[in-house]
Amino acid sequence: MQASFLTAVVLPLALAIIMLSMGLSLVPEDFLRVTKYPKAVVIGLISQLILLPIIGLIIAKIVPMQPAIAMGLMIIALCPGGVSSNVITFLAKGDVALSVTLTAFSSFITVFTIPIFGNLAYQHFIGKTAAIALPIGATILQIFLMTLLPISLGMIFRQILPEIALGLEKVTNRLAVAFLALIILLLIIREWHNLPTFIVQVGLGVVLLNTISMLAGFYLSKLLKLNAPQQICIAIEVGVQNGTLAIAITAGLLNNPDMAVPAAIYSLFMNVTALIAINYGRKLAAKNPASEPLATKV
Numbered sequence: 001m002q003a004s005f006l007t008a009v010v011l012p013l014a015l016a017i018i019m020l021s022m023g024l025s026l027v028p029e030d031f032l033r034v035t036k037y038p039k040a041v042v043i044g045l046i047s048q049l050i051l052l053p054i055i056g057l058i059i060a061k062i063v064p065m066q067p068a069i070a071m072g073l074m075i076i077a078l079c080p081g082g083v084s085s086n087v088i089t090f091l092a093k094g095d096v097a098l099s100v101t102l103t104a105f106s107s108f109i110t111v112f113t114i115p116i117f118g119n120l121a122y123q124h125f126i127g128k129t130a131a132i133a134l135p136i137g138a139t140i141l142q143i144f145l146m147t148l149l150p151i152s153l154g155m156i157f158r159q160i161l162p163e164i165a166l167g168l169e170k171v172t173n174r175l176a177v178a179f180l181a182l183i184i185l186l187l188i189i190r191e192w193h194n195l196p197t198f199i200v201q202v203g204l205g206v207v208l209l210n211t212i213s214m215l216a217g218f219y220l221s222k223l224l225k226l227n228a229p230q231q232i233c234i235a236i237e238v239g240v241q242n243g244t245l246a247i248a249i250t251a252g253l254l255n256n257p258d259m260a261v262p263a264a265i266y267s268l269f270m271n272v273t274a275l276i277a278i279n280y281g282r283k284l285a286a287k288n289p290a291s292e293p294l295a296t297k298v
Contacts, residue, residue: 016150017150018172019107019151020150020151020153021169022086022151022154023153023155023157024155024158024168024169025158026104026151027155028155037098039224040098040221043220043224044101044102044217044233045102047213047237047238048081048237049106049110049113051213053074053117055209056073056074056078056209056213057074059073059208060073063204063208064201065205066201068125068258069261069262070125071121071254071256071259072202072260072261072262073202073205073206074125075118075121075246075262075263076209076243076263077213077241078113078114078118079114079242079243079245079246080106080241081099081102081107082103082241082242084274085103085237086099088236088274089232091281092278093229094233094236096233098229098234099233107148107242111144118249122254202262203265205262206265206266209266210239210266210269211273213238214236215235216238217237218232218234221235232281232284235277236277239274239277240274241266241270243264246262246263247263
């Protein structure tokens with residue numbers, strides 16, 4: 001399996017399927033919800049789009065790692081929440097409606113923020129001469145084709161044929177998981193001889209980024225007096241990143257498999273903290289059975 005096939009075919013196809021799956025789960029009301037319940041949405045987006053990249057930058061600067069690895073860690077921090085965050089939030093008894101809204105909005109917003117801040121990070125960690133490796137205009141177009149277009153198609157299909165869309169959503173969800181597993185496996189095989197070194201270099205950074213960001217999202221929500229399901233949701237949204245998009249950007253757009261290593265390891269590790277969040281959220285829900293219905297609270 002050659003790297004060119006991975007970056008040219010498997011990555012774009014996997015990402016398109018994942019984004020299509022998310023689009024099939026969305027309706028226009030998910031985007032209108034921000035006008036009805038702005039506080040939780042704003043706190044969630046601040047945690048995802050501002051707090052997370054700041055935490056990522058601090059970790060990349062403090063923890064010793066190669067420039068390419070540091071850049072890969074920053075790309076993960078700049079990416080939107082992963083589609084699986086909606087399912088994890090549901091299992092953790094979190095606010096599912098808020099989760100869908102945050103995933104949708106962060107996916108749209110990061111189409112513009114990833115090229116801008118990614119370019120700045122590239123200049124900082126790789127060097128000024130490499131700044132052209134992430135051209136803003138071209139990257140926005142490519143991310144649009146990989147994310148917003150399939151999301152839009154999925155939403156249109158759901159509006160036209162809602163029953164078929166619900167059935168198709170289950171199929172695309174399974175395919176998305178399978179493709180992500182395949183991508184991670186191929187990257188591990190390709191970089192097998194470097195993997196021990198990469199784990200040493202990026203393992204600590206990944207653990208710190210995932211755990212600190214989830215705790216920061218949770219306690220910021222708690223400090224600002226959001227309810228328990230919203231706190232759980234935001235913690236998960238901040239911690240469960242779109243690893244496929246990060247791999248597509250690093251191994252595909254930037255053509256640097258080394259930069260994709262943090263995303264691959266992060267995609268594995270975040271499932272561990274997701275299980276912890278699910279266990280904690282269910283225990284929290286059991287202690288507070290009088291909470292309002294999750295699907296209507298944001």
